[in-house]
Amino acid sequence: xxxxxxxxxxxxxxxxxxxxxxxxxxxxxxxxxxxxxxxxxxxxxxxxxxxxxxxxxxxxxxxxxxxxxxxxxxxxxxxxxxxxxxxxxxxxxxxxxxxxxxxxxxxxxxxxxx
Amino acid sequence: xxxxxxxxxxxxxxxxxxxxxxxxxxxxxxxxxxxxxxxxxxxxxxxxxxxxxxxxxxxxxxxxxxxxxxxxxxxxxxxxxxxxxxxxxxxxxxxxxxxxxxxxxxxxxxx
Numbered sequence: 001x002x003x004x005x006x007x008x009x010x011x012x013x014x015x016x017x018x019x020x021x022x023x024x025x026x027x028x029x030x031x032x033x034x035x036x037x038x039x040x041x042x043x044x045x046x047x048x049x050x051x052x053x054x055x056x057x058x059x060x061x062x063x064x065x066x067x068x069x070x071x072x073x074x075x076x077x078x079x080x081x082x083x084x085x086x087x088x089x090x091x092x093x094x095x096x097x098x099x100x101x102x103x104x105x106x107x108x109x110x111x112x113x114x
Numbered sequence: 115x116x117x118x119x120x121x122x123x124x125x126x127x128x129x130x131x132x133x134x135x136x137x138x139x140x141x142x143x144x145x146x147x148x149x150x151x152x153x154x155x156x157x158x159x160x161x162x163x164x165x166x167x168x169x170x171x172x173x174x175x176x177x178x179x180x181x182x183x184x185x186x187x188x189x190x191x192x193x194x195x196x197x198x199x200x201x202x203x204x205x206x207x208x209x210x211x212x213x214x215x216x217x218x219x220x221x222x223x224x225x
Contacts, residue, residue, distance in 0.1 A: 031211060033211075033212065033213075035213075035215075040217075041217055041218075042202050042204075042215030042216050042217050042218050043157070043202075043213075043215045044215070045212040045213065045214065048211055048212055055211075056210060056211070056212060059212070089155065091156070091157070093157075095211070100211050101144075101145055101147075101162060101206060102159055102162065103159070103213060104159070105149075105156045105157040105158075105159075106156060107155045107156040108155050108156060
């Protein structure tokens with residue numbers, strides 16, 4: 001079946017603008033994760049959804065970052081007043097309820113803030 | 115924040131040689147996983163080893179775990195040019211689902 005998909009693949013924006021990044025998890029996966037990967041680093045956890053609710057948002061760096069998953073499937077990561085330091089690859093992953101050890105990653109959205 | 119360290123940061127070998135990458139972590143874990151990443155995009159899950167396991171094999175991959183030293187190693191035998199990628203270890207705790215990644219090892223296999 002289809003894997004995790006993310007749109008857009010690339011996003012260029014200007015400092016101060018608002019951006020939305022979308023993640024479509026694998027069908028039937030109840031858990032959804034957002035990670036951020038800066039150049040030359042490993043991914044860093046941002047937020048984790050179980051169904052519609054955020055089970056752990058401890059990785060969100062500040063209140064400019066917000067994520068939703070209103071129907072328990074597609075998720076949107078929203079960044080307000082973007083800063084140059086927000087430039088990174090934003091990765092989404094999903095996992096099946098009965099095997100939450102294995103996360104399946106999407107191809108990521110590369111965000112560049114000018 | 116990143117939890118652990120990986121070494122080496124970069125490794126360059128000839129096709130057919132073995133590649134060994136090491137990972138250290140700081141907290142107690144439920145499992146440790148290794149992922150591969152090509153061209154800085156999506157991660158591919160390679161292998162998972164649980165905290166009560168010491169060694170695991172999958173094809174040309176062999177992973178070891180030493181919980182007393184909080185370290186793991188990934189061995190890729192008989193490397194191929196297609197193994198060229200970045201490799202990351204990631205830990206998962208018993209009380210949470212998030213993965214905590216190391217900084218990764220860049221592997222280049224020359225043909």
